[in-house]
Amino acid sequence: MKFRHTLISLFLTTVVSFAQSTTKAHHKKVVQETDAIYKRLVDIRRDLHRHPEVSHKEERTAKIVAEYLKELGLEVKTGVGGHGVVGILKGGKKGRKIAWRADMDAVPTEEPDVVDFKSENKGVRHICGHDVHTTIALGIATILSKQKEELKGTAYFIFQPAEEAYTGAKDMIKGGLFEMIKPDEIYGLHIGPEVTGTINYKANELFAYKKSLKAKFRPNTNIKELEAFMNTLMNSYIRTIESSSPWEIINKIGDPKIGITNKETIFKDYFILEGAQLYTEDNGDRSYNADFLETNRKNVDNILEQIKTKIIASKFKDDFISIAYTGGLLTPINDPKLTAIAAKTMNSFYGKERVQPLYGQVPYFSEDFIFYQQKVPGVFFFLGGSNPEKGIISMPHSPNFAVDESTIKYGVQCFSSLLMERVNG
Numbered sequence: 203m204k205f206r207h208t209l210i211s212l213f214l215t216t217v218v219s220f221a222q223s224t225t226k227a228h229h230k231k232v233v234q235e236t237d238a239i240y241k242r243l244v245d246i247r248r249d250l251h252r253h254p255e256v257s258h259k260e261e262r263t264a265k266i267v268a269e270y271l272k273e274l275g276l277e278v279k280t281g282v283g284g285h286g287v288v289g290i291l292k293g294g295k296k297g298r299k300i301a302w303r304a305d306m307d308a309v310p311t312e313e314p315d316v317v318d319f320k321s322e323n324k325g326v327r328h329i330c331g332h333d334v335h336t337t338i339a340l341g342i343a344t345i346l347s348k349q350k351e352e353l354k355g356t357a358y359f360i361f362q363p364a365e366e367a368y369t370g371a372k373d374m375i376k377g378g379l380f381e382m383i384k385p386d387e388i389y390g391l392h393i394g395p396e397v398t399g400t401i402n403y404k405a406n407e408l409f410a411y412k413k414s415l416k417a418k419f420r421p422n423t424n425i426k427e428l429e430a431f432m433n434t435l436m437n438s439y440i441r442t443i444e445s446s447s448p449w450e451i452i453n454k455i456g457d458p459k460i461g462i463t464n465k466e467t468i469f470k471d472y473f474i475l476e477g478a479q480l481y482t483e484d485n486g487d488r489s490y491n492a493d494f495l496e497t498n499r500k501n502v503d504n505i506l507e508q509i510k511t512k513i514i515a516s517k518f519k520d521d522f523i524s525i526a527y528t529g530g531l532l533t534p535i536n537d538p539k540l541t542a543i544a545a546k547t548m549n550s551f552y553g554k555e556r557v558q559p560l561y562g563q564v565p566y567f568s569e570d571f572i573f574y575q576q577k578v579p580g581v582f583f584f585l586g587g588s589n590p591e592k593g594i595i596s597m598p599h600s601p602n603f604a605v606d607e608s609t610i611k612y613g614v615q616c617f618s619s620l621l622m623e624r625v626n627g
């Protein structure tokens with residue numbers, strides 16, 4: 203996730219400094235009020251963790267969310283694109299309309315839970331932190347509700363189902379989300395392996411693009427020669443990161459020297475070939491399939507044409523049938539201007555220690571937040587949840603995934619402040 207100034211008159215300077223001191227008072231209130239609800243938020247999180255629900259089955263979670271939002275006095279819509287819930291908090295004056303999105307679903311896994319408040323749904327666990335995301339969003343809704351008289355614009359809270367299925371965002375949009383709310387901007391977060399409370403941001407692409415490619419040839423092609431030829435073509439794209447096992451590569455993400463928090467990161471510009479194989483289809487056609495990760499959108503767009511040109515210039519040209527992408531996953535793309543504003547806003551309240559830039563794109567993960575960003579400019583952040591001293595590592599989808607719950611407090615504070623600023627701006 204992803205990163206100004208004008209010459210102002212003396213008069214404006216006076217106005218600005220007054221506005222900032224007013225904001226600082228609001229922000230102090232945000233911190234105090236978050237402290238006051240923290241215990242309740244931890245209870246909610248543990249309850250959600252005990253009762254995880256997989257994609258499309260988030261009935262109980264959605265019910266708890268809707269009841270909580272109603273109790274806060276928000277206007278609540280339920281059943282949006284499945285079990286989606288939307289809360290609307292209207293300020294009294296003229297201001298921006300800002301959306302915050304949290305996802306609610308858990309993951310099927312047989313790996314045993316590592317916390318005391320274990321999952322009671324066999325084979326399902328919150329190993330992607332969506333219980334924490336949901337809790338933080340409820341926390342932000344609480345803080346903003348308590349400061350309702352200070353709110354100018356409108357805050358929307360989107361509780362999305364089925365993120366793990368990569369369908370929830372699309373289903374909510376199809377279900378009329380942007381007919382019922384009209385946000386100017388949208389924000390959201392995902393728990394990441396950084397130290398608890400650390401917020402990471404990045405402008406533009408946050409993850410690598412994931413693509414599946416398929417090239418088809420007529421049956422008379424020599425299978426061994428064709429496979430060797432195609433492998434050589436695909437291997438020629440590999441750059442920066444050697445193709446080793448995914449977890450080996452993922453473990454380098456947090457490396458202080460080559461990981462994504464270092465300007466010199468190896469994750470800035472890479473192509474990873476995930477796998478490639480040639481097989482014979484039922485009708486005898488040869489089908490070559492390759493999956494890869496690529497950071498650069500232009501390269502993704504050009505690769506098909508480049509490979510096609512090389513095939514046509516080879517001895518396989520007469521057997522060549524077609525080449526196309528058969529699937530893929532997108533990355534969140536953070537609006538550069540809003541990213542810079544958000545980073546500056548949170549830095550000014552919480553300091554640069556807590557709010558840090560990323561320089562690389564994370565491989566192997568995806569996030570359907572991009573489907574909102576295709577309609578509304580926004581920023582998706584990472585929020586660290588690890589506490590190495592306590593042995594807590596928040597690497598999503600790893601078997602021993604856990605979250606230091608103090609990050610709930612940090613997340614609610616920072617993002618409540620950010621939303622207040624955006625709604626009132």
Ligand SMILES: [Zn+2]
Nearest residue numbers: 330331392598
């Ligand atoms: Zn997730």
